[in-house]
Amino acid sequence: MSAAEIAVQIFRNLEDEDVRVLHVIEAAMSKHEFVPKEMIAKFAKSNQEETDFRLDRLIKFQLIRRMRGAYVGYTLNYAGYDCLAINAFVKTEVLEAFGKPLGVGKEADVYDALNPKQERIAIKFHRLGRISFRQTIRKRSYTVKHTSWLFQSRLAAEKEFQALELVFQHGVAVPEPISQNRHALVMGMIEGAELAECKEIPKPKRILKEILRNIRKAYLKARVIHADLSEYNIILKCDMHILIIDWPQYVTKEHPNSQQLLRRDVKNVLRFFRRKHMLKPKLEENLAYVTGTGKMAI
Numbered sequence: 001m002s003a004a005e006i007a008v009q010i011f012r013n014l015e016d017e018d019v020r021v022l023h024v025i026e027a028a029m030s031k032h033e034f035v036p037k038e039m040i041a042k043f044a045k046s047n048q049e050e051t052d053f054r055l056d057r058l059i060k061f062q063l064i065r066r067m068r069g070a071y072v073g074y075t076l077n078y079a080g081y082d083c084l085a086i087n088a089f090v091k092t093e094v095l096e097a098f099g100k101p102l103g104v105g106k107e108a109d110v111y112d113a114l115n116p117k118q119e120r121i122a123i124k125f126h127r128l129g130r131i132s133f134r135q136t137i138r139k140r141s142y143t144v145k146h147t148s149w150l151f152q153s154r155l156a157a158e159k160e161f162q163a164l165e166l167v168f169q170h171g172v173a174v175p176e177p178i179s180q181n182r183h184a185l186v187m188g189m190i191e192g193a194e195l196a197e198c199k200e201i202p203k204p205k206r207i208l209k210e211i212l213r214n215i216r217k218a219y220l221k222a223r224v225i226h227a228d229l230s231e232y233n234i235i236l237k238c239d240m241h242i243l244i245i246d247w248p249q250y251v252t253k254e255h256p257n258s259q260q261l262l263r264r265d266v267k268n269v270l271r272f273f274r275r276k277h278m279l280k281p282k283l284e285e286n287l288a289y290v291t292g293t294g295k296m297a298i
Contacts, residue, residue: 007082034073126153153183163247170221192237204277229265
């Protein structure tokens, strides 16, 4: 069972006092890897007996971890962090109910959900701790050494939400950004399949043209480059239109490596359509099209 599935099942059983203790541990983790029990009691404004009861409940619920050494300390795990994000979305009337998983990957879990109007939405929980620290530092320029995976994941969610806000307002085909809290973000519904999973694509030339138009729009209008684009984060919807997802590594046109990253994005997409669909798109011509200095060449 994933951390988010644990959080969804447990959340409805949490009491206000449980959530208060989770908040205290979260706040104190900025200075302590494991928060001393005495500090939790002090800031939760509860006696030791009540604090022990709450901590034992949260351990039973698999929302925190305990360390016994020079002192007894506690830290949040991803399920506990999920509960805090879910609690915030519920209180702000963004989230009403969870549905099934839409995708579980190396760096994130995405779930189907409903808002209070019974409209379908998607919730993405970033999970950077699933890959090695060295790989995270190499791939993500915003990561900070010597900080927790929870904080790294929060930075990823903040950056992705920022990217979605930038490109969505310019009509780029991305999920609508709705809300972000901690390491989680709420988006418009994501329905369809990754291009990599599609055995056959009707009219692949039309799909490639749509992808290139959206890369161009993001670059020229939003001044944004995805920087990690491939067939694994382009969704082909049931109506045969696309969505581009997974934006936490985006850069702006002003980034010193922007042209290199844009070239890599375009090259990845073209390589997929050459290999799987026997098209012969030209890299330099299509790169010129994306940057507004030439015509599309499919």
